[in-house]
Amino acid sequence: MARSRVVCLLMSMPLKLNEIDGFTPVTYFAGYNPTPSQRQAKDRAMRTLILSTVLSLTVPAGLLGCASTSPHNLVQSVVADTHLGWQTAPENQLAFSLATASGVAQVELQPLPEEFTVVTLELPGMQKVENIQWENEEGKFTTLYDGEVSLEGVSIQSRGHGYRLQLQLSAMDYLRDGGVLTVTDQR
Known part of the structure; x- marks a missing residue:
């Protein structure tokens, strides 16, 4: 009985909480009032936990998803004066541009993953494409x-500043195993 009177007495007393030094509702009700250094240590630990969780979830997913299909690993220039540029492309497509001063552009393609269905080449500066050849790994042209x-599956379109070459369907069967693509411009 005496205990309930004390609680009732405390509840009926007007209490000015803003006058209590260091009061926050959490520290008041939890009965915990950490020092500034304890708060900083807790904040650092929480940030470290969040960062390590995010990294542990995103890094393996990123490595599994795009390490093997990066276009930079699939195409490289064969001739010194062939400039290779990367284009943005929809998923399952490879797009890049070739520019050359000599009129002969050559790139080596690594074996392409099955999910690639279209290869698009921008050929800026070419005046009249006269020949496109593919040489496979065994040297067959x-x-x-x-x-x-x-x-079939090879389309070439004249553009105001050059050409656009698109390879798809049965033309992809040639590219699938890797080899060298040569584009010759009439000069």
């Missing part, structure tokens, strides 16, 4: 475009 006729 295939003419993809001879200046007039192209194989």
Whole structure:
């Protein structure tokens, strides 16, 4: 009975909480009032925990998802004067640009993953593409475009500043195993 009178007495007393030094509702009700150094240590520990959790979840997913299909690993220039530029492309497509001063652009393609369905090449500065050849890993040549006729799945479009070459469908069968693509411009 005496205990309930004390609680009732305390509840009926007007209490000015803002006059209590260091009061916050959490520290008041929890009965815990950490020092500034304890708060800093707790904040550092929490930040470290959050950062390590985020990194442990995102880094493995990123490595698994894009390490093997990065376009920079799939294409490289063969000739010193062939400049290779990367284009943004939808998923499952490879897009890059080739520029050359000599009129002959050559790039080596590594074996392409099955999920790639289209390869697009921008050919800025080329005046008239006269020949596109593919050389596979065994050294066998295939003419993809001879200046007039192209194989199925090979489309070449004239643009105001050059050409755009797109390889898809059965033309992808040639590229799939890797080799060297040569584009010759009429000069």
